[in-house]
Amino acid sequence: MLDEQINKLVSEALARVEGAADPGALEAVRVDVLGRKGSLAQFSKEFGKLSADERPRAGQALNAAKASLEAAFEGKKAAFDRSVLESRLRAEWVDLTLPAPGPRPGSLHPVTQIQSEIEDLFTSLGFAVLDGPEVETEYHNFDALNIPPEHPARDMQDTFWLEGGNLLRTHTSPVQVRGMERLGPPLRMIAPGRTFRNEEVDASHEHTFYQLEGMMVDRNVSVAHLIYFMKTLLSAVFRREVTVRLRPGFFPFVEPGFELDVQCLICGGPGCPVCKQSGWVELLPCGLVHPNVLRMSGIDPDQWGGFAFGLGLTRLAMMRYGIDDIRLLQSGDLRFLSQF
Numbered sequence: 001m002l003d004e005q006i007n008k009l010v011s012e013a014l015a016r017v018e019g020a021a022d023p024g025a026l027e028a029v030r031v032d033v034l035g036r037k038g039s040l041a042q043f044s045k046e047f048g049k050l051s052a053d054e055r056p057r058a059g060q061a062l063n064a065a066k067a068s069l070e071a072a073f074e075g076k077k078a079a080f081d082r083s084v085l086e087s088r089l090r091a092e093w094v095d096l097t098l099p100a101p102g103p104r105p106g107s108l109h110p111v112t113q114i115q116s117e118i119e120d121l122f123t124s125l126g127f128a129v130l131d132g133p134e135v136e137t138e139y140h141n142f143d144a145l146n147i148p149p150e151h152p153a154r155d156m157q158d159t160f161w162l163e164g165g166n167l168l169r170t171h172t173s174p175v176q177v178r179g180m181e182r183l184g185p186p187l188r189m190i191a192p193g194r195t196f197r198n199e200e201v202d203a204s205h206e207h208t209f210y211q212l213e214g215m216m217v218d219r220n221v222s223v224a225h226l227i228y229f230m231k232t233l234l235s236a237v238f239r240r241e242v243t244v245r246l247r248p249g250f251f252p253f254v255e256p257g258f259e260l261d262v263q264c265l266i267c268g269g270p271g272c273p274v275c276k277q278s279g280w281v282e283l284l285p286c287g288l289v290h291p292n293v294l295r296m297s298g299i300d301p302d303q304w305g306g307f308a309f310g311l312g313l314t315r316l317a318m319m320r321y322g323i324d325d326i327r328l329l330q331s332g333d334l335r336f337l338s339q340f
């Protein structure tokens, strides 16, 4: 009699366990059947009514029922755990063979872009790209370029002097000297690089900026060569035909020396605020290499001649992209840099 009731209870409970939709429903069934006030506990209360003969068998049956139900609950619970794990594995699956997302691709600094373009151009014209030290000797930065000791460029206010007499180079021109010393004539070279002046920083002045020096030493080099290379250079940088003019200018390391102006790229000549109504914009100093400079680097000025020019890379980048504050270039501000 009791056996039958237990069997019925077990088979009903097993069906409910099997049918539980989620862990919450399963727990409710467990409390119902195996809980302190559950249906199995009700049977235990009936024990008092049984005869002494019947009790051992009923106890065994009850224990067996309890064990089989507990096993069924555990089994179902484990199945729920597995399916939770499996759905997480499906949802959070990652294909490790795909490329990593990584940082967004960057872009080259505007000065670097112009520098690369000019290097490509001059390389195609047979020029070597030379590098030189940023910490220079006074000799290479000044003396060898025919800049005498009393010249204002040597002023403590303009130059970062180091202990021991060296200095941060104030222009890329010392690389000319090093190029002539090392390679000798004939020589075609450009030297891009970082230069330093002891400047009060404002919208148009920086203590650190970029220049590009160019030099050609050969037999019978004339101002016509200089003009040809300058026009080729500027047309490439500004991506259109440009008109240039030379005005006399004094620079100790060239003779004759010139200021090269480019016809205003904004108004094309008639005059506008950018060119201060003149139609021309002052761009770079250049000239034929001074005989003293050639001689000091061991080149005979009676046999060889040359032209040289110095280009402000920073200035050129500002002109090409219409940047009106030089401080932006070294600000490291991504809002500015990501535009290029």
Ligand SMILES: [Zn+2]
Pocket: 264, 265, 266, 267, 268, 269, 270, 271, 272, 273, 274, 275, 276, 277, 279, 280
């Ligand atoms: Zn203009």
